[in-house]
Every structure is written in structure tokens, then in C-alpha cells.
Amino acid sequence: MFAATLFRNALRVLIPLAVASTFYLYLYPIFLGCAFPLPQPLEQTEPNTAAAFQDTWRQHVLPSSSHAAPFRLLALGDPQLEGDTSIRNYNRESFPHLTWAFRHLAFKTDQPSLRKRLRQVSHDLVDFWFDDIPDTAESIRKRIDLFGNDFYLAHIYRTLRWWARPTHVTVLGDLLGSQWIREPEFNRRSWRFWNRSFKGGERVPDEVAGYPGEEYELAGLLGVEDANATAWRKRIINVAGNHDVGYAGDLTVERLERFERVFGKAAYELRFELPITNPMANATIYDDERNPDSNRLVPELRIVNVNNMNLDTPAADQSLQDKTYAFVNDVINTASAVEFLGHFTLVLTHIPLYKAEGICVDAPFFSFHNGGGVKEQNLLSADASRGFLEGIFGLNGDPNAPGQGRGRRGVVLNGHDHEGCDTYHYINQTVEGDERQWRATRWHSARADGLPGKSEVPGLREITVRSMMGGFGGNAGLLSVWFDEKDWEWRFEFANCALGTQYFWWFVHFLDLITLAVLAVYFVLQIAGFNNESAPVATASNSSVKSKKAQESVPVGNGDTKKP
Secondary structure, three states: OHHHHHHHHHHHHHHHHHHHHHHHHHOHHHHHOOOOOOOOOOOOOOOOHHHHHHHHHHHHHOHHHOOOOOEEEEEEEOOOEOOHHHOOOOOOOOOHHHHHHHHHHOOOOOOOOHHHHHHHHHHHHHHHHHHHHHHHHHHHHHHHHHHHHHHHHHHHHHHHHHHHOOOEEEEOOOOEOOOOOOHHHHHHHHHHHHHHHOOOOEEOOOOOOEOOOOOOOOOEEOOOOOHHHHHHHHEEEEOOOHHHHOOOOOOOHHHHHHHHHHHOOOOEEEEEEOOOOOHHHHOOOOEOOOEOOOOEEEEEEEEEEOOHHHOOOOOOOHHHHHHHHHHHHHHHHOOOOOOOEEEEEEEEOOOOOOOOOOOOOOOOOEEEOOOOOEEEEOOOOHHHHHHHHHHHOOEOOOOOOHHHHEOOEEEEEEOOOOOOEEEEEEOOOOOOHHHOOOEEEEHHHHHHOOOOOOOOOOEEEEEEOOEOOHHHOOEEEEEEEEEEOOOOEEEEEEEEEEOOOHHHHHHHHHHHHHHHHHHHHHHHHHHOOOOOOOOOOOOHHHHHHHHHHHHOOEEOOOOOEEOO
16 A cells, blocks of 8 residues: 555656656747748848747748748767777677686686686686776666667757758768778778668758769759659758768778768769749849840759868878869859859858967867878868868959959858857958968857958858767757848758757666656556555444444433433
């Protein structure tokens, strides 16, 4: 009876707590107000998060009434799936010292002296307690952690895909935890990536991932609900990271080929066109014959997936580096002229652009192998970064350059720095000499100083997406890009949505299991009849006592009491 009461009281606490925490975990984007930013006027500096959240509700209830941006990218950084190589006793027995102790006692070793044999046994037993048992316990914990981490990442991907309704998804490098793993381990981690963490996702088909050229096929139309749009909601644009293929000093043909075989090409472009339904606006678009003086192009969003792992030198394989240089040059040569409006370039890469120490958590750092080759780097070199800014985006410190040096509209998204960083790269055309050089500052500082859009200060925003690993809060980036027909320019805004550390995910599921177990035991106790609230059955002796006490005092008619 006491056990039933104890379990019933425990359930009064466990059930409300389990229900509340489970609802929060599985609906966390709703509780946190996560949503893709809505298209907003140029003069509006801060996104309206409340309106964006309400619009996301409308997408689920009445999609036709939504005002969402036509391009919504769910950006996930550095999942870094670890594997067997992170387990202490992987590929060896759990208690080797205990085995050796038994072998010594059974005279199965070459130790001739009994005294030395017994001494070795004592040493092995000590090592069993202080080495084998801790190693085995840690290995079991790590195996459970790896299993749970797969589903923790899956929860982020699955929940945000359901709630936020992205049109496209990208993982910004470091899909796996090490470039040094061998083929069997690579295959195991790849299987976990596609069948657990990103279940339901698909790699971008090779025939869709195009190479930059003057002639190209569109990857799809934005703002149009068709089979192609449905296919892109499932596809994942995977970026190659240092833990996938290695830095320049580690990158080999074999590592690159196995990455591309499983996760898709490491360098390609995608072009999406936005149909303009307004006939008056369509009449203003450039045409060789009808409108040759216009500087307006058909609205197009160009995604460039750049493998920047071997942009810096020295590289282990010069031929691979030459291909990367050729790819970047072809991206530059096939871009629209900077004087034209209507095109937007979204660069997806892994290593962030160069910036001075103190702006982000990661400061510039390079190390090299003894035999040559980049061994590790936090950021790209200043020269490689300038290739992005001045080459791909056409920005220039010379006010007399084409388009006054303002370049093309666009943004850079990357990972690598697990803490994340939002920066603005700019160059002041009004200063002279050595002072006219590329600088970087935090985005909020740049906006406070009025740098974006300022005359004679070309600039570009770079967003380093915080890692989705549990130690960094399970973060995800939400990028919205929309087209402003009035100015014939693309605009964008970015937001973060973080689930929280993996400990909360573990806590909720352990709490649910404990609650279900307690509930099951309580039902068993109820069925077995252990219910302390049932009324006690009167016994014969109790009835006799009550009858005797009743006869001791019997009232009579005159109010006196008659004694027996």
C-alpha cells in the first residue's frame, strides 16, 4: 500500500514535468519565436520578428496568405559526426589487464619466476581497477553519446524543416569529425549522416550541380510551387570542410573523391530565377533589341558552392589547387557586369574570410607541415579573401572602377568558427595610400555607424553560422532573400534559432522514460490490488466490541440512563 502511494505521488510531479518539457523540446521553434525574416522596406533596420512568426503560422494554416521570402535557406554549421575512433577501447578488448592477470596465474606467459609472476599479477589487478574499468566506462558513455548525438542533430534538422518551411538547406562543412578516418569508418559515418542525423535529405544530383559557364540551365524558379521546388526542399547543399577533405596540406584526390561520391560535388553553382508577373516591370528589363539601354536583368539568385580548403598555399596536390583557382576564375568571368542590377550572389564556403584579431573568436592562425603544406588555418589569408571580395563580388577601392566599385549584391555564408560571427567587410575609397585597404567590423557596429550602403564605402556582409553541435547550443541559421522591384535589387536578412545544449535533449528523454516506467509499475500495483485507499473490512471481534459498548448505556423514557 505504501508503494502505491509513493508511485502515485511521484507521478503527480513527473507527468506534468515530462509533458511540459517534451512539448517544449518538440515545439521549441514555436516557443522561441523562430522564423525566417520577412521582406521589409530598406529603411527598416531591424527585422519584425513578431510579424515573421505570425506569417510562419499562416504558412501552416493558409499558405496562400503568406508573405514569406521566395528564397529561405536553412543554414547548419559543423555537425562533425564523430565515430569509433573517438572511443577509447575501440578495436581492442575491454579489460586487457585482467586477461593478462589470468594468463600469468595460469602459467601461460613466459615469466619463469613465481615471485615475479605474482608481482606482475598484482600490477595487472591495479591497472584493471584504475585503467581498464575507467576506460570501459568512458567507452560505453561515448558510444551512448554518439548514438544520442545523431538524433539530437536530427531533431534540429527535422523540427526546423517542419516549422520554418525552408525552400533550401545547406550544411556548411565539417559534416564528419575527421579527414584521417579510413574507408570503412567513413562509410559508417556517412550512413549515419543520411540515415539518422539528416534522414530524408538528399545530395544535390551531379547533373544539377553545374559548372560556371556563359550558357547554363536554371536549377529552378523561385516563388513557384512545382515538383522542382518540392525536390529542393529535400536536397542538402553540402560544403566541403577541413574535417571532410583536409586542409590544403592534407587534401588528396582520394579524400575529395569519396566526399563527392557520398555528399555531392565540392564546387559548383546553382542559378535560380524569380519570375516577374508585373508586365510593366518586365518591360524595363534589358533586351538586345527592344531595350538595349536598360541596366536591369531578369532577377536571378546565384549560389556558388566554393571548396576553399586549398585556396592558400602550399598545397599537397598542386593539380587540385589549380582546379580550385580555375573554378573561382570561371565564377568571376561568368558573372554579370557590376553595372547591371537584378543578380544576387550567395557564396557558401567553409573557412571564413580574413579579419583582424578581436573581431571574432577565431583570430588569424596558420600552421604548416614539416614537409610543406597548410596543416591548419582559422581564416583565409588576406590575399585569398580579397579574391572573394574583389573578384567574385566585384568590389573595389577605386571609385573610378566599373560601377564605382560598389560591386554586386550578395552575401557570404560559412562555418568553421564554431562560435559564429556576423561581420561586415568594407573599404573606404576616400582615404589615400596604405590606409585604403580592406577592413572588417562586427555587423551591428557597421550598422550603427551607417556603413552598409554608404557612398564611397563598398562593403559586403559575411555570416559565419554558429555550430549546430550540442556544445554550441544546437544553433541553426535562417537566411531570407527577396527581390525589391522598386529598386530592382535583392535584399536579405538573417536570424538564428538555437535549441540549447544536448544535455536538455538527454534530460527530456530520460525524464520521459522514467515517467513511463513509474506509470507502468503503478498500474501493475493497481491491478494487483495494492491500493491503500480501499476501506478496511470490519472483523467479527470489532463488531462484538461495538455491540458491548452500545449496551453499556441505554436511554429510557424519562431521560435517565439505565445501567445494565
